[in-house]
Amino acid sequence: MIDFKYLLYKLRQNPLSIVGIIIILIFIVIAILAPVIAPPPEGTIDPYQIPRYGFSPTPQPPSAEHPFGLSEGQYDIFYGLIWGTRSAFKVGLLVIGSVVVIGILLGSLAGYFGGTVDEIIMRIADIFLAFPALILAMAITVALGPSLNSVILALITVSWPIYTRLIRGDILSVREEDYVQSAKGIGASHSRIIVRHILPNSIYPTLVMASLDIGAVVLSAAALSFLGLGAPEGYADWGQMIQFARNWIVGPPGNPLAYWYTVTIPGLFILFFVLGWNLLGDAFRDILDPRLGKR
Amino acid sequence: MEFRAYIIRRLVLLIPVLLGVTILIFGLLQLFSPVERAALYIRDPKQFADIGHVIEQYGLNQPIWVQYGRWMGEIIHGNLGWSRVVSQPVTSAMLSFFPATLELALFSAPLIIIGGIFLGSKAAAHKDKFIDHATRVGAIIGWSLPTFWLGLMLLMVFYGFFSGLFPPERLSTEMSILVHSAQFTRYTGLNTIDAILNANGPVLLDALRHLVLPIVTLTVVNLAFILRLMRSSMLEALGKGYILTARAKGLDENAVVNKHARRNALIPVLTVSGYLFASLVNGVVITETIFNYKGLGWWAWQSAVHLDAPSVLAFALFSGILFVITNLIVDLLYARIDPRVRLGEQVQ
Numbered sequence A: 001m002i003d004f005k006y007l008l009y010k011l012r013q014n015p016l017s018i019v020g021i022i023i024i025l026i027f028i029v030i031a032i033l034a035p036v037i038a039p040p041p042e043g044t045i046d047p048y049q050i051p052r053y054g055f056s057p058t059p060q061p062p063s064a065e066h067p068f069g070l071s072e073g074q075y076d077i078f079y080g081l082i083w084g085t086r087s088a089f090k091v092g093l094l095v096i097g098s099v100v101v102i103g104i105l106l107g108s109l110a111g112y113f114g115g116t117v118d119e120i121i122m123r124i125a126d127i128f129l130a131f132p133a134l135i136l137a138m139a140i141t142v143a144l145g146p147s148l149n150s151v152i153l154a155l156i157t158v159s160w161p162i163y164t165r166l167i168r169g170d171i172l173s174v175r176e177e178d179y180v181q182s183a184k185g186i187g188a189s190h191s192r193i194i195v196r197h198i199l200p201n202s203i204y205p206t207l208v209m210a211s212l213d214i215g216a217v218v219l220s221a222a223a224l225s226f227l228g229l230g231a232p233e234g235y236a237d238w239g240q241m242i243q244f245a246r247n248w249i250v251g252p253p254g255n256p257l258a259y260w261y262t263v264t265i266p267g268l269f270i271l272f273f274v275l276g277w278n279l280l281g282d283a284f285r286d287i288l289d290p291r292l293g294k295r
Numbered sequence B: 001m002e003f004r005a006y007i008i009r010r011l012v013l014l015i016p017v018l019l020g021v022t023i024l025i026f027g028l029l030q031l032f033s034p035v036e037r038a039a040l041y042i043r044d045p046k047q048f049a050d051i052g053h054v055i056e057q058y059g060l061n062q063p064i065w066v067q068y069g070r071w072m073g074e075i076i077h078g079n080l081g082w083s084r085v086v087s088q089p090v091t092s093a094m095l096s097f098f099p100a101t102l103e104l105a106l107f108s109a110p111l112i113i114i115g116g117i118f119l120g121s122k123a124a125a126h127k128d129k130f131i132d133h134a135t136r137v138g139a140i141i142g143w144s145l146p147t148f149w150l151g152l153m154l155l156m157v158f159y160g161f162f163s164g165l166f167p168p169e170r171l172s173t174e175m176s177i178l179v180h181s182a183q184f185t186r187y188t189g190l191n192t193i194d195a196i197l198n199a200n201g202p203v204l205l206d207a208l209r210h211l212v213l214p215i216v217t218l219t220v221v222n223l224a225f226i227l228r229l230m231r232s233s234m235l236e237a238l239g240k241g242y243i244l245t246a247r248a249k250g251l252d253e254n255a256v257v258n259k260h261a262r263r264n265a266l267i268p269v270l271t272v273s274g275y276l277f278a279s280l281v282n283g284v285v286i287t288e289t290i291f292n293y294k295g296l297g298w299w300a301w302q303s304a305v306h307l308d309a310p311s312v313l314a315f316a317l318f319s320g321i322l323f324v325i326t327n328l329i330v331d332l333l334y335a336r337i338d339p340r341v342r343l344g345e346q347v348q
Helices: A006-012 A015-032 A077-113 A117-129 A134-145 A148-175 A178-185 A190-202 A204-212 A214-226 A240-250 A260-289 B002-028 B033-043 B046-056 B064-075 B090-123 B129-144 B147-161 B175-181 B190-198 B201-239 B240-249 B254-272 B273-292 B296-305 B309-337 B341-345
Strands: none
Touching: A006 A015, A006 A260, A015 A117, A015 B129, A077 A117, A077 A148, A077 A190, A077 A204, A077 A240, A077 A260, A117 A148, A117 B002, A117 B309, A134 A148, A134 A214, A134 B002, A134 B273, A134 B296, A134 B309, A148 A190, A148 A204, A178 A190, A178 B190, A190 B201, A204 A214, A204 A260, A214 A240, A214 A260, A214 B147, A240 A260, A240 B147, A260 B129, A260 B147, B002 B046, B002 B064, B002 B201, B002 B309, B033 B046, B090 B129, B090 B190, B090 B201, B090 B254, B090 B273, B090 B296, B090 B309, B129 B201, B147 B201, B175 B201, B190 B201, B201 B273, B201 B341, B254 B273, B254 B309, B273 B296, B273 B309, B296 B309
8 A cells, every 4th residue: 555645755856757747737738728729610510620721732831820830631730739639638548447447357356266267367368468569459450440449449458458467466465464354254245355455455556557557558549540540530639640741751852841840749749748647657656666665 | 397397388378378369360350241351361363353252162151160260270371361562462471571670670679678778777876866867867758759750750850951861761762773683682681681791882881871760760769668677677686785795895886786786687677578579569560651661560551551451460460479489488588597487486
């Protein structure tokens, strides 16, 4: 069980984690205030559809009306990135939420009951872990048909074994504790022992680390989107914004950096989002690593 | 447990995993209609004309276990279907793209491992000093970088701004023509090695120029991971009693760090080399896509974009099996180096 006062104390000590928290808060504000920061043009049916201002393939540089310029196909980059923040949170929260629920269910079954149940669940997990994650996710996305939902499903499919394994380990570590034995002794049911005694005493560190994996999930989703397997064209999504920039890396002769904004700005959004979660994750990893002790 | 018994045990445990891997891929294939799956069994484009015959011939409407058995039979005989992207059988497509990817990996992996170990132990030996903080920040930024973005930014600067200094693809046009002409013998398919074997300086230089950016892209992200792992492993080793002994008897600090601590700190790093392999495979798809570097990863991406599922699944199967074998080798090496692993198995 982690000591929350100690945790907060350690976090305050680490300036990098403060930077991480600030970055994440900024993105949360952007996501919530998206309709204010980048109001959809009047008559919009789906705000996640990036408005386009023409059909010319050549990107247009930043201007007063379009602060980050227009991408290939005249999609507004600023709008796409602001609303893309919502998509990023949606993907990250859905994937992490689902795998944590699956992890708790299967991990408790495997860890608490052991034996055959444990063998079956963990051997199935091994099969999913036998692939390089992004490759399996790519195969699943292709098999389901490219879309944002396929990306989410694919990422859940490749990540659940990791959390199931971690939570199973957590449960194993407290299964033989005295208070669990006492609860058994007074005749508590299995579900009560798991829910009331084992889970609260074992899984918080894993839950914290899992929630910080949102950054990694968003990075994988952006990669799949970039490869052309994610959201349909024009949907506000960071990976796709970079996909739009792919053909405009090098400008015309004499002005090689003419289209810098198409690739640089969307990339910085992804980088900072992931960085925020990773800075916080790194601080937590140090705090929660028992090998490094309370130093 | 004796080492040989441990090897046998691990090999036996491999069978259910490999079976599971094939069942998973086969299961994904079942998401497709028989017509789409028929493409798996096609070896000649003429067969497309009479797809109904193919479905009948291979029993694609028969019970699922019959189909699985037949599919496994085909896989074991090396027949993985037809790749639409390159219009040749998947097996020969994979063989022809393999050398390019191998070349990329052969350059990147040593850089990642040696660089990560070196920087990681430096950071640990100077804990809380400047180099420790610098590598920490560098590593966190490194693994937060979207690989695909890093690659495009590198292209923008080193291909655009420094007009053509480090170009994409594997070779420039003239060199590519030369390499595929009769004057040049393709011994291995690896451009750099073939250039050396043919004693051809210009080709070697050209190949290296094209390799620089993909190698940098692949290295940055993975190096960060090894670096951080090495650092924490080194810190743990430096806290051990034998380090205190070594220091107490007046041993030179360099010898303490390089000889005593680093050797023991390397063991956990070895165990993640399996993970490094997977990460390289993931990275190769993105890197080759960005740089139009025609290797396995580029082919997998092309297949994915063209929704050529048999090819993508064949690639997933191939990388899954390679990953399982890599992990086996890593575990065996680990058990060889650290006998506690084998003893642990026995206690269970």
